[in-house]
Amino acid sequence: MHLRTVAVVSLLTAPFLAVPAAAARTGPADLRVPGAEYTVTANLPDLTTTGTRPTGHTDPADWAGLEAPGTKTPSGVPGVQIDGYFPDTSTTNTNHGWNHDSQFVIRLPDDWNGGLVVAGPPGLREQYANDRIISDQVLAKGYAYAATDKGNTGPEIYQDGERPGDAIREWHRRVTQLTVAAKKVADQHYGRAPRRTYAAGLSAGGYLVRWQLEHRPDLYTGGLDWNALTFTADGGLLATLPPALRAYPRFKEGDRSAHAAMLAAGYPEGSERQWDWHHKNQWDLLQRVIREELDPGYDGPVQAGTPLCPEGTGAGCDTDYDFASRPRAVHEAVKRIALTGDIRRPLISIQGDLDALTPPAAFGDVYHRMVADAGRARLHRYITVPGGAHTDGLVPLDRDRLRPMLGDFTAALSELEALTRRS
Structure with missing residues (x-):
């Protein structure tokens, strides 16, 4: 450029x-x-x-x-x-x-x-x-x-x-x-x-909206996030991506139990047509990059592991990664960047119900509960969008089920404007 x-x-x-x-x-x-x-x-x-x-x-x-x-x-x-x-x-x-x-x-x-x-x-x-x-x-x-x-x-x-x-x-x-x-x-x-300043963002950008409203509310009037990534003490992506990396190859080969494993990990039923694309382009890459950032010792001197290593490879393979069993230092590293839900300014979150990267059961729903547990429920408006994928660019993968969320984002901005004018 x-x-x-x-x-x-x-x-x-x-x-x-x-x-x-x-x-x-x-x-x-x-x-x-x-x-x-x-x-x-x-x-x-x-x-x-x-x-x-x-x-x-x-x-x-x-x-x-x-x-x-x-x-x-x-x-x-x-x-x-x-x-x-x-x-x-x-x-x-x-x-x-x-x-x-x-x-x-x-x-x-x-x-x-x-x-x-x-x-x-x-x-x-x-x-x-x-x-x-x-x-x-x-x-x-x-x-x-x-x-x-x-x-x-x-x-x-x-x-x-x-x-x-x-x-x-x-x-x-x-x-x-x-x-x-x-x-x-x-x-x-x-x-x-x-007169008013809003934080806004998609995915990792949405995570930053949440962090700013938790830690620097003095700078903002409110925030708007879209399919936000949510780092929590339970691991976030580090807990949700490895199950998909293990189950999807078996699902692709026709293993019906693998489909149940995907749903159990939080991936929404109806998002299946997106899974192959995410497996090739996002799940593995993000698992390895985020894991290397937060748990570099897992694969020793290797940086960001081995792409798409098969299940059962063992130590150093991100497909076999188990965040819950990792040493205390790894959990402390995640806590350094984890959200708490303690927002101090109005926040509107829009979440696609067919998001197969930050699925609502493991991300949007979880953060909404975190906000309530922090006593800030009155500040959070959580909107689930039927047919929404992680990004609108994924709509062509399944035109029967998926629809763009951009209109929901702009509508939510208007709602945030009205909400913060009243507050």
Whole structure:
């Protein structure tokens, strides 16, 4: 990716991008992102993906597969975009040729409604991942928007940090850091701070929404999560993925008991047509990456195990992984990043009832109970969406059962607006 038609605004003396001199006429050069090491600012005729895709101010590869085919999104929102990064030592994010993590994007529409939406990406993606499903939607409503790459990206996030869990804990810090900075940028640009600030996210981004509302409620008016990943003391993905890795190959071969094992592990009946895709693309990869981040000793000097090792391989094979039997230090590492349910701001959670990555029985339902157990039930609205898969891009796998959830997300945002106006 390369940014085009931009004006450089650097907080260092040495420039990192070669920008044409004529581009200096674009963008308010006085805008500063507090704490940023480097920024590039541009005035754009359209901040949505309709406008940013041809100018290089987004990355279609980052949001590929997150929306249903044929999805139409809003367009025609002029304003200012700031791309940049905060100081960091890791280099997994190669956007713009920067080879620097903790990259972010901030979008400031000309016609501002006084609000700000902050997001982290799902999975191992980067800062543009939510551009179609969140940024386009909220920009069209007049919100300023900010997104971070979480501080590390790609399938080797476990190499960042010194202790198990450090890479994921950095996700928390980077969302907080960007929220603080984006509020100040909005104040600079519009002459007043945002009246309301929402955290929003899908999957791992939804996990970050929950964490922020539990730990930094002072920064937010409320939050909206979509099929959120939920790390708990019971292991989260580390407890739900290995049973699927063991049972699915037997199910594929016609073993009826394996189907029962999948359902017992929480995978919803009716999601079967998604299982082969998840087995090939997500279950194994995420198990190995998250396990290496939280339990690196399981496979000794090998990093992130052996892909798709068969059941019965034994020690070091993630298919045979059993979180409950792992040493105390592993459980302590998980507790470092686990949620508690103790949210302090209104939260709306939407959960697809056919989600085969973070199935409701093991994720959405569990967190809803955690919130109630923490005495915060009045702050949580939990919406189960019939036919919803983990991402809308999976709809073609089973058009008879699956339907997009993007409309439910935008409806939930309107509900959150109404709810927080009353509170």
